[in-house]
Amino acid sequence: MKPIVIIGTGMAGYTVAREFRRLNKDAPLVLVTADSGGSYSKPMLSNAFAQNKDAQQLVMQSAAQMSEQLNADIRTSTTVSAIDTAARTIDTSGGRIEYDKLVLAVGAQPIRLELKGDAAQHVLSVNNIDDYAAFRARIASSSNASPVRVAIIGAGLIGCEFADDLAGAGHAVTVIDPNHRPLAALAAPALSEGLQTALQARGVQFRFGTVAEAVHQAGPELQVQLADGSTVAADIVLSAVGLRPDLRLAHLAGLKTNRGIVVDNAGQTSAADVYALGDCAEYTFADGSGHTLPYIAPIMTAGRAIARTLNGERSEIDLKPSPVLIKTPSYPLALIAPLPHTVASGTWCVETADNRTVCRFYDADGVLTGFGTSPHDNAIRQTLLGELGKKAETA
Structure with missing residues (x-):
């Protein structure tokens, strides 16, 4: 009997697996992941510094524990190189796997800025637990600076969450953004102003109306060169300008894509028995418009529906409006943009x-x-x- 195969062990992949196992205890289930496969909450990455939690403290269960809990074969440190939807196979660094049904839960990748300068390669982004571990290590290695100066490129949701978290941990934070207020694309001006005031009270500085163009090494520190001619001195530079759905495997498989992997009301892609959810998926609304929904509530809703479909009961994903909760303790926000x-x-x-x-x-x-x-x-x-x-x- 061919297994159900899930590519990805983030919140989306593990949600489908858990929900499927509630319905079906015995069908073979294989999860494939390029990382170590530990189960953790990705939203926690942007508010763990103030709590002084290292990467391992954020991992709730190891891949081995998840394998036992789910009665699943979890193949860690395994990359996928090809998907053949006609033959129903995937090629991986650990060999070929046949599938009965396939779920893509491959997430999104950080948008990479085209920065100039001899230190552009030192700009960090945090999109997974390994990134977070590397970021903490860089903070620790800069601990001779008091406080550690962190320049954050981007005043969107993730940038503001990290700014609040890092400031709460005692670091000196400067946020750079081309807009003239934080959360400009999501929040009402009055709420943006309230958030800015709260963050500034914590010591966060803002450089609005400009963008980072280059990052240079200047002795032990980094110099972020801005388009307005000014510079920001920092020990660490963090890019938080957004995420882009990971479409690499979808393109290899010939699936229909737009901004994300296009799925129907049941989460099925343009290929039979191939599904997608989470940050990589693009959902079609009633008016025909397509939207990516990189938030927890849509992941949980889609995970439950896809699990029922995998078990033989086609179920539509009922995407109800759900506020996004912004984890900025100095000014907590809930919003629907x-x-x-x-x-x-x-x-x-x-x-x-x-x-x-x-x-x-x-x-x-x-x-x-x-x-x-x-x-x-x-x-x-x-x-x-x-x-x-x-x-x-x-x-």
């Missing part, structure tokens, strides 16, 4: 009461299509979710 193309014609409405800021976004038709709040709790999140899709006068 409006679609970018609606921002120019819509309006943010701001309400401040009881030390809470609530921002509602109404599109050109007066319909609530986005919101954000800080601080937040389940009650306010549920209230705002209940208002989504309603006109202002009935909200």
Whole structure:
């Protein structure tokens, strides 16, 4: 009997495996991963410094423990070089594997900036547990500097989370971004300003309206050269400009791709019995538009639906709106961003009461299509979710 094969052992891959095993205890299951296969929460990578947690402390279960728990064959340190959807095989560094059904949970890769300078190769990014370990090692090796100066390129979600976390751990942080406020693509201006004020109170500095062009070695320190002619001195430079879905295997397999691997309502790709979810997948909405959803709630929802489909019960992925929780303890945020193309014609409405800021976004038709709040709790999140899709006068 051919196994179900899952490529990737991040949150997406392990979610499908767990959910499938709840439904089917015996069908052969193989997971293939290029890393060590440990189970950990990727969102924890950007808020572990202040807690002084090293990489091993973030790993909840080893590959061996996951193998026993899932009754699965987990092949670690194994890379995939080809997928043949007609023959239903994958070629790996450990040999060829036949599959009955295949799941791609290969995630996304950091966007690499084309930086100039003799130290551009020293710019780090953190996208997995090994990256985090390397980042901590670099911080430790710079501990003779007091505090360690970290330049973060990018004031989006990950950049702001790392800025808050590193500042909370006592490091000196400078954030560089071409926009004029943090979380510019996600949050209402009022919430961006609140976050900026909170981070600045922690000592975080911002360089807005410019970009990093080069990184040079200047003795023991790095000099980040900005487009406006200024420089930022740092011991470490961290790039947090975003992620791009990993499409390498999808291209090799001839799957339909756009920004991500295009999947239907059940998570199936353009090839029969090949599925994708998580950061690598592009979901099609009711209006026909495609979106990548690199967040926890869509991963869990897709994982449960795909598991049922793998077990013989085709199930559609019911993607309900779910707020993104920004892990910035100095100014915790929950938000659903409006679609970018609606921002120019819509309006943010701001309400401040009881030390809470609530921002509602109404599109050109007066319909609530986005919101954000800080601080937040389940009650306010549920209230705002209940208002989504309603006109202002009935909200």
